[in-house]
Amino acid sequence: MNTLLSFRRVFLFVFVAAGLFISSCETTVDIDIPFEKPQVTLNATFLHNAFPKVRLTYSRHILDTNWEFEPIKTAEVKLITGNETYFLNYNEESGEYSNLQYLVSEDTEYTIEVDLEGYEKVQATEMVPIYVSIQDLVYNGKGQQDAWTSGDDFSLIFNDPVGEHYYEISAYYVRREHYINEYGEEVYYEDNRTIYLEPKNPSYETDFFLDGGIIIDDKLFEGKQAKIDLFTSGNFMELEDRGEIYFVLKNISKSYYDFQSTYGLQDWNDGDPFAQPVQVFSNIENGIGIFMTGNIASEKIETGSGQN
Structure with a gap:
């Protein structure tokens, strides 16, 4: 008999026998991982x-x-x-x-x-913070953000009270329409879209998105008039449907600012194994979560008008 063939047969027999022996000794161990009392x-x-x-x-x-x-x-x-x-x-x-x-x-x-x-x-x-009104909302025309992107250019102006304050600035577009349905009834509906804002001043930029808005402190204008220059994510003022753009200035608590900043950064880093862990801010005693407060002011401007 061929010596090489014989050796292969013996090796195969030993390998199969060893596999059967190992599988017969296999033991399944269930490990109970304790679930701590929920908070x-x-x-x-x-x-x-x-x-x-x-x-x-x-x-x-x-x-x-x-x-x-x-x-x-x-x-x-x-x-x-x-x-x-x-x-x-x-x-x-x-x-x-x-x-x-x-x-x-x-x-x-x-x-x-x-x-x-x-x-x-x-x-x-x-x-709950005090009310801070919008002094003026100025449309500066269509602006070129970079070589490929343009957007509406706005300036939001308000007077910052003396002391430490924090603000959330957002905007949205509203268009109201109506039509006659198959039963002859007049139906009204509202188209509401978030407008994403980009501050011109890099000091107000963040490493995360905040549902289209921005969140800032008043270190650059504490106790003075603030003028925040912003680009929008599109040219809404060119629309001829006579919709409305609303800018919202929300005076917020520090807890609101700290939570949104840390939550936004954690969400932005989600899925990145090399990102530094972010501890989301919480101000709840004997529990977790967030209690935050704010006071809202808003100003609107009609699209297609090119002016306030």
Whole structure:
């Protein structure tokens, strides 16, 4: 018999036998990974002259396959301001705790307290900023951002109060139309689109997107008149449908600024294994989440007019 062929047969037999032996010794071990008690997550944004609303959920474990956050429906939620206390009731439809008999006021401090069985008292305190009006909204014409891109050129002007302040600036386009349906009824609808803003001053640029808007502090103009020059993401002023462009100036709390900055940066870095980890800001005691406040001013300009 061929010696090489014989050797191959013996080697194959030994290899198969070893495989059978190893597979017969294989043991499946189930490892229980403990799920820690979920934390109470509180999210609330209080705006001047709006109803107070608070969303409560349980946090999810990183290995939890349920992508829905479980709402908390049985908590006692109190809103405290000065010597007054208001109770917020759970609304099944919105999934929030609210009080439709009370409106949030500017320049007022609020504390949210949450009592839930099995947990320490969860709470957070924030001051609602004062109103800062838009002094002027100037359309400077069509601007060339670079060799390939052009956009509407605007200047937003306002007076910054003395002290430390933070602002969120955004814009959106609204066009209202109507038509007659098959039943002869007049139907009205509204086309609402976000306008993405790009500041001319690089000091106001960020490494992340903020739903089209920008977020800034007042270090460059503290206590003075501010003039923020902006490009839009398109030439909306050339549209002839007589729509409206709204610019929104929101005076925001520092917590609002810190949360949006860290959340935006974390979202921007998502999927990048070499990015530095970002800890999202939270101001909730004995829980996680964010309680932030703001005060909104807005100004509109009609498209196709080329002027205020």
